[in-house]
Amino acid sequence: MSRYQEIQNELNAVSPAPLDLPKLYFLGDTGAGKTTIIRKLLGTEENKFPTTRQKRTTVAPTEYVIRNGTGFDLTVVLKPLSEIEGYVDEILKDAIGKFYKDRAKDKIVKNIRQTSDQRFRLYYLLSTEFSGEIADQIASLLPALEDGVRGYQQDFPEDQDETGIFVEFVISELGTPYSDIRNAVIAEIQRLTAASCEGATLGSEWRLHKYETTTREYFVKKCKELLSSEIDSISPVIEYARLRGNLKAPWLREGVEAVVIDGEGIGHDTKEAGQLDSRHYDYFYDSDAILLIEESKKPFVAGGKSALKSIFQRGYGDKLFLLFTKLDEVEPYDSEDPTDEDRIEDVRDGLVNVLASLRDDGLDIEPDENKILFLGGLQNEEMYEAGVQQLNQVFEQAHEMSRFQQSFVAPVYDFEMLSAFLVESTKKFNDLYRDMLSAQHWKTVEAFNRRMDMGIDGFRMFTPITDFEEKLNEEMDSFIAKPIAWKQEVSDTLQRESLNSIRRQFNKLVIDFARHEIIRVPHQEWNAAYCYSGRGSTSLRRADIEAILKRSVPPFATSERVKDFKDSVKRLLETAISNCEMA
Secondary structure (H helix, E strand, O other), rough: OOOHHHHOOOHHOOOOOOOOEEEEEEEEOOOOOOOHHHHHOOOOOOOOOOOOOOOOOOOHHHHHHHEEOOOEEEEEEEHHHHHHHHHHHHHHHHOOOOOOOHHHHHHHHHHHHOOOOOOOHHHHHOOOOHHHHHHHHHHHHHHHHHHHHHHHHHOHHOOOHHHHHHHHHHHOOOOOOHHHHHHHHHHHHHHHHHOOOOOOOOOOOOOOEEEEEOOHHOOOOOOOHHOOOOOOOOHHHEEEEEEEEEOHHHHHHOOEEEEEEEEEOOOOHHHHHHHHHHHHHHHHOOEEEEEEEOOOOOOOOOOOOHHHHHHHHHHHHHHHHEEEEOOHHOOOOOEEEEHHHHHHHHHHHHHHHHHHHHHHHOOOOOOOHHHHEOOOOOOOOOHHHHHHHHHHHHHHHHHHHHHOOOOOOOOEOOOOHHHOHHHHHHHHHHHHHHHHHHOOOOOHHHHHHHHHHHOOOEEEEEEEHHHHHHHHHHHHHHHEEEEEEEEOOOOOHHHHHHHHHHHHHHHHHHHHHHHHHHOOOOHHHHHHHHHHOOOHHHHHHHHHHHHHHHHOOOOOOOOOOOHHHHHHHHHHHHHHHHHHHOO
16 A cells, blocks of 8 residues: 555545545646645635745645535644654754864754755754754764764774765764754654644654634634744644645635645656656546646746656546646747737747657647646736636536546457566666666765655655656556457547556556565665664665665566566556456
8 A cells, every 4th residue: 555545544534535526636846836826726815825935835745625514624644753853863964964074063053954855844843043052062062073083084094085974973973962962853843743733742653633623714824833834834744734624715616625635846856857756646546637737937847748748658648737827927029018818829839849849759648628728817816817717617627527437448468578568677777776876975875775764755866666667667658558459349539548547557556566565575674774884884785775676676687586576567457457447
């Protein structure tokens, strides 16, 4: 079971989402306007909730269950304490290492702000005064650090240039002076969590906290306290959130009910600009509509193109809505006084170019014209009439899509040919990780190892779940697209719909399979690799990680596990077809 499904099960036991409501997943680059649109849908602009910023805003995915009736409730899933301790360790050790190197005490507070991938923001939790006290304690470690590093340099004179590794060794040997700092930070996080969650604190597993009220004003205030992307919020310790209530703008048509999901933005790093992260695929599968939001002035410059490619390659094209925001800011080069029609034509030119580029990559797609929308004036207090009509149209179509059951006819495949489609994907995966493990800094490798030990999909450029799915899908899509026969006579349209159904099911199963094989099965080995310390630990960790990945995704030329792996992929595809037949 995926992490996403486990969270859904936990939430549904405490705060279930009605099964008959359509689900809409909002996807887009940071700053494209997805959270701003959600503000307008909820009618919470005057409350400045949810938080909007030009930088990464949505870190914890949030569900808004818009329903009729009275009463409001918010349920948050708190992260396990061990995960928070891991992030704090990572931040403190990195800050101590930087302080030893530059001796700049005034930079310590900045260096303890967040993890290097910006996914855990400690500065939201810690006051300026508290951060200053932690900085003073870190500065006081300098004499012990100097003595320890000097000892290592004397013991290993041939490694005089490995100061960074020596500092890491010394930090791990500091004992009480370091643990006092770490424990103080953890205690402050627990205090703040308890203050916001009526006494609830972080535990060994996910913990759920539920807040209920009949007053809209109090409800929105509490949501901001827990979920805002700003200082004095405990959002860094929240894994997931679900809000329920009659929280919707007056311009939404009467009777509109839906589940709106605000996911983490795309395109935060150069890797996701070319390859969509696997964390989105669970939502693709579980949603009735996917709203890909692009900024009209500069569409598809970050992660939008990879999102478009991934959505269609994995069979979700029928769920896609394209929303181009900030239309009023477009300035066509050939018009001095452009109309909205001129601006739309300019944006469409950009879309045509992206589709042509995807065709060059071998993917011929055609978005549904009825699901391409253009919004302007999001910065204004009132919604434009055109925007009101289009967003209401999205909800109406999503409602219909949630009720529509596609037909399915099963294809027939020659599974003896499957091996030929797996050789290249397994080779590409192992080559990629061998090269990255050799090239990346040892601290990056260590941080990646920690994420695997915590059961998190990846760290920065190390995203094995995403990479495995992407490499396998590249080859398997060709196999899925060319069955040798069909069980019944079938039209071209139904063939296409049936193959897309298989792609969706296969994608979901592959992601679960990858997490099981790469993270869960070798969990003890990931833990053992992370626990290496002292001289030689970097080389040992890299070798162990490479070995773990080779066992999980065996290269066909060298591994004894090839047959088992091929049989596993075959079962995934057979299960995908069976699931489609039973749907």
